[in-house]
Amino acid sequence: MAIQQRFGLSFVAISCLALTACDFNDDDEPAPMPPADVSYSYEVTVYNMTQGQPLSPVGVALHGDGMMWEVGTSASQALEVLAEGGDNSDFTGAEGVMASATGAGPIAPGSSETITVTVINEPDTFISVATMLVNTNDAFAGVTGHGLGELEVNQSMTMILPVLDAGTEANSEAAGTIPGPADGGEGYNAERDDADLVSFHPGVVSADDGLMMSALTSAHRFDNPAVKLSITRVE
């Protein structure tokens, strides 16, 4: 998955270093020291506000100006893998990602986790964070393409996030199709048998609310918002 980059900051940084290296000459003056590396470090706290939807290990990616998904467009395969099966490796390893981090494990309802991500010499990155609601077919929550350039050290921003539908797997709720503990069924499947457009999620129905074939119960129902996300720049 490519991320569209508007600012080639990484290239600017590389060419400066190259020039510095080429500047070596026979003068008595010492060669100028390359500027010290500057770390930009962010603490990302994800709080699970749902009743009964564990969140898959959170994927955090820093990249240039661009979006890793958009409502109304087809999900990338990396997002599909995350939203259907909770595996964030393709997402955090996507082309254009400058730095990434992953949560240590699932986040239980009512719990939170803080994940640190650090990038060197890149002051103007954009962040994408995503996690699957694991007792669903392909529901996820997150934020994408959020600019961090204005954030000062020790400053933070908080967002409350709705649940999105990757649109890559029909919301059948059927036994065998849901990877979370409610079912233990299949995660990622390359077939796309739904709208193939990212949308807001219509919610799960559950067997208790009239979907007889559903592996879910009222305990797995959710409403918006589902996740509270805080990002603090710590360095």
Place this chain on the structure above:
Amino acid sequence: MKLKQLTPLMVATGLTAMSGFLQAAELEITVQNLTRGIYFTPILITAHSPDQQLFNVGEAASTELQAMAEGGDIGGLEMAVDALSADTVANPAEGLLMPTAATTTMLSTSDGNTALSIVAMMLPTNDGFIGLNSWMIPEEPGTYTMYLNAYDAGTEANDEIRGGGAPGAPGLPVPPPLEDLVGNGGSGVTSEITNATVHIHPGNLGDNDAEAGMSDISNTVQRWLNPVAMVTVTVSE
């Protein structure tokens, strides 16, 4: 900026003669349908005087609002706001706005038309609609994003079965693009209106039987959680 702080005070005290800064504006407005499976019928976007409102939660719907919410007919509302010298764009999507689709339009507002309202019926519902109610258009140029909830006009029982879109006719109107997306043979979820004023829509119930059951609506596709629409307004310099 001091003028900004003064404006509400001056309006409140009726000093509108001096309100040179209740001024015309150029707006670019995008309405996006955020839902998985709900269609929006023709959208009405109107900038009007802040002392007028298309609807109010807790109050009975006007007959014009009822016609919009039950059948997607914005003609009555359009005539009503035209009579009040509002600046209006009717049906910018030129028909149904599909799930997750967006439509963008320009709106030039006249002096005094500082409140923005947007409505459109949601299909398939009996009398559900998206609503933005008298949002005060900022004087500060910039881009503003709002999320809209689904409202229930309170004028028709949410039976969730096929029917008509004329005001007072029971059931859901089913225009041709939705023909294959709406079921048949439902027995009807309810015949009662439990709140006859405009209120937050309780959501579709639906069922998983396209040929029978209580509802002709699909419970896995045609439900929603709020918000249901995103509105982006760019106020020009």
